[in-house]
Amino acid sequence: MANSTASPHAPFKSVPYYPPMAINPDARCHLVISDGSDLPRTQALVSRLAQTPRVDSLVLGASDTPSLQRLLQVLAQWFAGLHVGVQLHVLGSEAFLWTIHAQATAHGLSNEEISLCSPTDAMQRLVYCVHCANVHSHPLADAVKCPACAVALEVREHFSRRLGAYLGVCRNADAPYSGLPA
Amino acid sequence: MNDVIQVRVHAALNITPVIREITFEPVDTALPAYSAGSHVQVHIPLAQRTLRNAYSLLNAPADRTAYRIAVRLQEHSRGGSRYLHENLKVGDVLNLSRPANLFPIHTLGRHHILIAGGIGITPFLAYSEHLLREGASFELHYAYRSGLTDAYVQPLAERLGDRLHAYDSLERPLNLAPILSNQPLGSHLYICGPQRLLASVREQASALGWPDGRIHWEAFSSAEPGLPFSVELAQSGRRIEVGADQSLLEALEANAVEIPNLCRGGVCGQCVTRYVKGDVTHRDHFLAANERADRLMPCVSRGCGSSLVLDL
Ligand code: FES
Numbered sequence: 001m002a003n004s005t006a007s008p009h010a011p012f013k014s015v016p017y018y019p020p021m022a023i024n025p026d027a028r029c030h031l032v033i034s035d036g037s038d039l040p041r042t043q044a045l046v047s048r049l050a051q052t053p054r055v056d057s058l059v060l061g062a063s064d065t066p067s068l069q070r071l072l073q074v075l076a077q078w079f080a081g082l083h084v085g086v087q088l089h090v091l092g093s094e095a096f097l098w099t100i101h102a103q104a105t106a107h108g109l110s111n112e113e114i115s116l117c118s119p120t121d122a123m124q125r126l127v128y129c130v131h132c133a134n135v136h137s138h139p140l141a142d143a144v145k146c147p148a149c150a151v152a153l154e155v156r157e158h159f160s161r162r163l164g165a166y167l168g169v170c171r172n173a174d175a176p177y178s179g180l181p182a
Numbered sequence: 183m184n185d186v187i188q189v190r191v192h193a194a195l196n197i198t199p200v201i202r203e204i205t206f207e208p209v210d211t212a213l214p215a216y217s218a219g220s221h222v223q224v225h226i227p228l229a230q231r232t233l234r235n236a237y238s239l240l241n242a243p244a245d246r247t248a249y250r251i252a253v254r255l256q257e258h259s260r261g262g263s264r265y266l267h268e269n270l271k272v273g274d275v276l277n278l279s280r281p282a283n284l285f286p287i288h289t290l291g292r293h294h295i296l297i298a299g300g301i302g303i304t305p306f307l308a309y310s311e312h313l314l315r316e317g318a319s320f321e322l323h324y325a326y327r328s329g330l331t332d333a334y335v336q337p338l339a340e341r342l343g344d345r346l347h348a349y350d351s352l353e354r355p356l357n358l359a360p361i362l363s364n365q366p367l368g369s370h371l372y373i374c375g376p377q378r379l380l381a382s383v384r385e386q387a388s389a390l391g392w393p394d395g396r397i398h399w400e401a402f403s404s405a406e407p408g409l410p411f412s413v414e415l416a417q418s419g420r421r422i423e424v425g426a427d428q429s430l431l432e433a434l435e436a437n438a439v440e441i442p443n444l445c446r447g448g449v450c451g452q453c454v455t456r457y458v459k460g461d462v463t464h465r466d467h468f469l470a471a472n473e474r475a476d477r478l479m480p481c482v483s484r485g486c487g488s489s490l491v492l493d494l
Contacts (some may be wrong), residue, residue, distance in 0.1 A: 024391060024393070026388060026389055026390065026391045027391040028390060028391045029391075079367060082367055083363065083364050083365055083366060083367065084362075084365045084366070084367060084368075084369050084390075084391070084392055084396060085363075085390050085391030085392060086367065086391070087391070107367055107368065108292045108366070108367040108368020108369075109367055109368070110393065110395055110396070112393035112394070112395045112396075113393055
């Protein structure tokens with residue numbers, strides 16, 4: 001083995017990394033999608049992009065996109081009419097970033113065309129419970145209790161891009177329901 | 183090396199004055215499977231030495247009974263294409279290296295745009311068969327010189343219908359902007375042909391916002407002759423002479439120094455070799471400027487001026 005100090009879980013360790021924002025100056029269309037949690041940053045980005053040929057933005061909670069479902073619908077319509085040469089910028093909670101990421105890749109965008117700004121909710125994260133398959137938001141902690149099935153979960157450093165969530169597995173198989181307050 | 187496959191020339195046909203199509207059949211063992219975009223190195227037995235040139239495989243990848251290649255006669259080459267045009271006969275037995283693919287189809291592509299210049303059509307013949315079979319969405323743009331490099335226009339027109347866009351360079355030049363401007367999200371672009379075409383497509387695509395990961399190309403180049411030079415191997419202290427129409431890689435091979443290689447045209451990066459001293463004419467399309475200070479690609483690059491010392 002090349003590195004004997006590597007963690008035994010190393011193959012599963014896949015936490016997302018959010019590189020500093022890079023703007024493709026040649027993109028013919030920039031899309032800015034925000035969940036509204038950091039409007040100053042969203043506005044700053046939109047004005048930085050003002051010189052590019054075309055900028056469109058969607059903010060969750062605005063009158064035409066009051067719900068996530070509606071925002072995803074509008075986004076899907078945009079994608080259907082767009083051509084290669086697009087750059088998508090997403091701002092918001094980590095869960096929001098990856099929900100939009102999933103929708104974008106489903107429409108054929110690649111990671112090179114999607115820029116995820118560092119999440120606005122650094123103290124919260126989504127945990128996927130492998131026992132009941134539900135996803136919930138939890139404060140940063142190594143162990144949490146699944147609100148749906150009440151199993152005490154250990155949060156692994158394994159991130160699902162599809163779900164935008166970290167993997168939670170039962171921390172004590174002999175006493176799955178004990179040890180943590182709900 | 184058992185990486186070599188023995189084949190017999192089953193057919194050889196001049197399809198234009200400069201393009202000859204050659205069909206190989208297996209001698210005893212079956213031909214290995216390959217994927218669309220693969221090439222083989224043909225070991226060409228010239229009088230003094232064996233040259234190895236890379237050619238794309240044309241036939242449908244599902245067809246394992248034969249390999250087909252098309253060879254463009256190169257006026258300024260070192261005799262490999264001339265041999266295949268003028269000396270090779272049906273029934274001859276040759277060696278090929280196993281197929282390797284440096285130009286695969288992107289499996290996640292929603293739509294595939296293929297752009298070929300002249301003999302650069304060859305990998306796209308296999309691509310077309312594969313994409314048709316998969317029911318994938320694609321279009322092929324083929325620029326050629328009528329009567330010279332238009333080898334496959336007619337059969338492709340029949341096979342592909344309006345997926346084929348043909349450009350006779352004298353009558354209807356290839357206009358890239360409309361091709362690159364209106365492609366659906368998730369499209370991938372593939373280019374094969376002369377350096378000039380590659381450069382202009384890549385440049386225009388980037389200027390229209392295409393990210394690098396959507397642009398794929400294969401250069402058609404092989405070693406070009408130069409001046410003779412000599413090299414020294416630092417570790418063994420040996421000195422090897424490289425002839426004017428021999429590549430450094432070939433000279434090393436002739437002296438039993440084996441270097442991994444795939445394209446033999448300065449694009450794949452396989453043959454990268456360190457050097458410790460000397461002046462080099464870099465002719466590859468692989469190394470970045472800063473890497474050239476101590477690395478070279480022996481399949482195409484040559485020593486010049488002060489004597490070259492390789493870290494071998
Ligand atoms: S063999 Fe491909 S770069 Fe030399």
